[in-house]
Amino acid sequence: MEGHGLQRSTLLAGLIVASGDPSRGKEGPVVMLAVEEPESYQHPAQSRQLARVLRDRAEQPGSRLWVCYATHSPIFVNAANVDQVRRLSRTHEPNTGLTPTSVLSFSKTRLREDLKRWWPQRTAKAT
Structure with missing residues (x-):
């Protein structure tokens, strides 16, 4: 109740x-x-x-x-614990059904690298 x-x-x-x-x-x-x-x-x-x-x-x-x-x-x-985040995903293939589960993990180092690649002019000023 x-x-x-x-x-x-x-x-x-x-x-x-x-x-x-x-x-x-x-x-x-x-x-x-x-x-x-x-x-x-x-x-x-x-x-x-x-x-x-x-x-x-x-x-x-x-x-x-x-x-x-x-x-x-x-x-x-939160950003302080981004390395603990995991993204689990599966896709559906028309002929074979569901694919195996894929796990994507995150890290601060990888995030910095991605940001430099995606926005090189902005991250160059910040560093």
């Missing part, structure tokens, strides 16, 4: 607790949390808090929590 935001928050809190205390080492189970559009049904302030909690918990030393999410929100993806 509660809203989707509260239901999601309760479920996520339960999964975080189930992943165990990082200070216990390898005693707790490994939990992979996959969330599609975690910003849905959330106020922007709630989304920021959720993004911070998920990132902090997953990055703690010895953490047994892996977090993956599909999002359009810049709150969950």
Whole structure:
């Protein structure tokens, strides 16, 4: 009888607790949390808090929590962590069906190279 935001928050809190205390080492189970559009049904302030909690918990030393999410929100993806972003895609071929999944990863070095190639006059002034 509660809203989707509260239901999601309760479920996520339960999964975080189930992943165990990082200070216990390898005693707790490994939990992979996959969330599609975690910003849905959330106020922007709630989304920021959720993004911070998920990132902090997953990055703690010895953490047994892996977090993956599909999002359009810049709150969950920031430039400081662009190397952690992966784009998964598949195409449909008329004769053979779906192609294997391709994974595209990003890096700050690659981004700088691409920017120099795409806008050489602008990046030359910036460096």
